[in-house]
Amino acid sequence: MQDIQGLKNIKVVNAGKNWCASGVSTDTRKPVSNSLFFAIKGEHFDGHTFVNDAIKSRAAGVVIDKNYEYRADAAGNKAAVFSVPDTVESLGELAHSIRERYKPTVITITGSNGKTTTKEMLYDLLSGLYDTGRTQGNLNNLIGLPLSILNMEQETRMWVLELGTSRYGELASLTGIASPDIGILTNIGRAHLEFFHDLEGVAKAKEEMFSAMKTNGTAVMNADDPLVMGIARRFQGRTLTAGFSADAQMRIVSYNLTDRGMDFSIVYEGEEHSFSTPVSGRHYLYDIALSMLCARHVNVDWETIRAACGRFQVFRGRGNSMSYKNNITVLDDTYNANPDSMRSGFLSAIERYGAQSMVAVIGDMLELGDRTAQEHYALGKFLAEQGVGKFILLGRYSGNTFEGVLASGMKQVYAKQVGDIQSAVQELESLSKDGVTIYIKGSRSMKLEQVISAYDTYMRGRNA
16 A cells, blocks of 8 residues: 555655555544554544544554644554545545556446446456456445545456446546446436436536546446437447347347246347346346446356346345235335435336335435425325325425325325334334235435334234
8 A cells, every 4th residue: 555655745744664554444433453544524523533543553554634744743653644635535546546556447337326236236247257346335435435446455357336426526536536447327317406406417417427437438328318328429438228229239128027036138239138137126127237238348258147147136225025924015125215216116116016005105305405395296196196005204305295195186095194213113013904015215314224124023023
């Protein structure tokens, strides 16, 4: 990790000639021994407060803001100390220098929905053939991405990196750090409208990744999304497309929901290929097809792809199901939500389980700005019109969703606003009839996984 001494605008406050670090950390609550600790100032904590803790925990070195150099005295000869104008910016610079040193094939993924599923699917496809690394969890911002890169094993030849954004300019900075050879765009949806205002604003933000890519790079695009294809037409490098569209280079031609998950077929370069996967839902076919197209681009064979597809499982909180006695099913989609992921998730569930037996537990969708009330109203109306007959609504904007449900004019609809997690679970308990399907979804900060946990405890006690 001695690359750090070559970064611009860095001052070596204290460092011996032979110092080295085995990794990078920003959190003293996790092991930092022999790591380089970056003191990051965030919304809730200032990492400079924990510099001494890092040194006591045997960090190999610390990187601090130049305005905090007085804290370097505590290091003595126990750790190397470097000061920089901006610790977040320097973290990114260091990650980029490591990327340039290792020279892996770098694949970056962005989009309003499906980023993490696409990343995990692609990782499974590639790791059967190559030493492959990936961003951990959803560490996809200006701190998380560099941390993922800096803790990557040197032997990895493929890096699969998720890039997120909620501000203009952020994706351009992330792309500069990762310097991708291949960029994947899953879709353009109504996410972070508080900052981007409309779909065109979201598209403008996502296009930053492709504007910052090398001209000899490759873009892998959703052929069914008009805004995505607009970006594809402006991209200077090579473009590959996947989707249901007849013009897609990898075309999804059929799918069938099964007891095991889903069977589907694609046509690529004039040949049809069939697959089975435990994943269930039409919207997942985009994540899978984009991953498969990228894998074929880097020469992964069909048998490796077929094997990975057959064993792939979505992460907890992304639509996975739990079954109980009396044919009661809970669909856990609590990880996050926006208007488009709400619709696609519910439509996939309705396709498999039907709408009449469904209980929709809906939390607020956040970061929608001045469209918040409108989008919640529209969601309630849309789901009721699809035939969903029972609703449990939580959050500040649940009243808007409730109004939308009523405005649908659908008869025999039951909708209840509740004030907290416990009330939601009690309502669920009263609606737990034989054959019911419970679909739970909301933004991350709604913490609807607590509904899942409490309901699971109740059902296990009831079935004991």
